[in-house]
Amino acid sequence: SLLWSLADLSGSLEFSVLSAMQSRFADHSIQLALEIVWRSPKISRLFANPEAKPASHSGLFILAAGKLGGRDLNFSSDVDLIAFYDKIELKAAPMYGVSHAVTECLKSLSTLLSKETADGFVWRVDWRLRPYASLRKLSMVSDKALDFYHYSARPWHRLAMIKARPVAGNLELGHAFMSDLGSFLWRHNLDYRAIDDVAALKDKINLEHPALAQQREEEEIRLEQGRGMNLKLGHGGIREIEFVVNAQQLLWGGRKPALRNSNTLQALKVLENEALLSSEDARDLERAYIFLRQAENRLQMQENAQVYHLPEEGQELERYLALHGVGDWDEFNRVLSDHRCQVYRVFSGLFSEEEAE
Secondary structure: HHHHHHHHHHHHOOOHHHHHHHHHHHHHHHHHHHHHHHHHHHOOOOOHHHHHOOOHHHOOOEEEEHHHHHOOOOOEEEEEEEEEEEOOOOOEEOOOOHHHHHHHHHHHHHHHHHHOOOOOOOOOOOOOOOOOOOOOOOOEHHHHOOOOOHHOOHHHHHHHHOOEEEEEEEEEHHHHHHHHHHHHHHHOOHHHHHHHHHHHHHHHHHEEEEHHHHHHHHOOHHHHHHHOOOOOOOOOOHHHHHHHHHHHHHHHHOOOOHHHHOOOHHHHHHHHHHOOOOOHHHHHHHHHHHHHHHHHHOOOOOOOOOOOOOOHHHHHHHHHHHHHHHOHHHHHHHHHHHHHHHHHHHHHHHOOOHHHO
């Protein structure tokens, strides 16, 4: 983490390269943690002959969504994980159900990755993107999961799964599952329902953080809004860039396979190449995304804290500005405001009410 921080601050590694390195480390650490848990006496007794196969050849597989799915992790990201298992390949020991055994395995995996120790922790683990997340079970049989996605899923499930990719367990089963999910994710016919779904997701973004509702209703970015800004959810922030990209992927990914790219910056380039975004808009969003994500990184690298609000005053603000190499808030905020204005301009024009009507 220290070396990554120095690479970020010095500019010795490009933003996209650094994010890819952090994501690759996450992939390996999650797979290794699963193998350790799989072999532990507490978990191995729950499965039939676990010593015969490592977790990588079992019937269990884990997908990454969110930033890890897009190989785009930051300094204090959650890792969004979704687990499924093949009911034929995975067998429980006598007296135990497979669902119970898998749930206990995944709980142990979460503990190993996220438990605070004298050396800190590895990753915060979030399972909330799975189907029926309000239920206690952390996994689902893969064929039932396919039924869920094809027949019962909500638009936000589809939005989440366009970034999903296998990272742990049996990767071959994971890739086969994602292939079977293709017709749910990438629809060949552009219909009004798809446009309505995307418009509803945009409304959801506008409402997801009540404290920001008033700011979002305003038609322009004001300089004074920068202090204490939520870089992720705020007006002209990271979430709006991600939505512009993901919305176009949802609509056009079925017809344009090149759009099926889970990385935000790479997908922006494809949108430009496919003439779905103007070159000006694509470049503005690319520059804004890198600036906002680096601003986010420099918040989070200080204490490995999952924070998104910019400091407002005092030594905390001075220390933060020093990480950016700027002398005062006004200098930083002018650049921030310019980027936010460009993001909001593109976001607000996407599937506007007038366009939808």
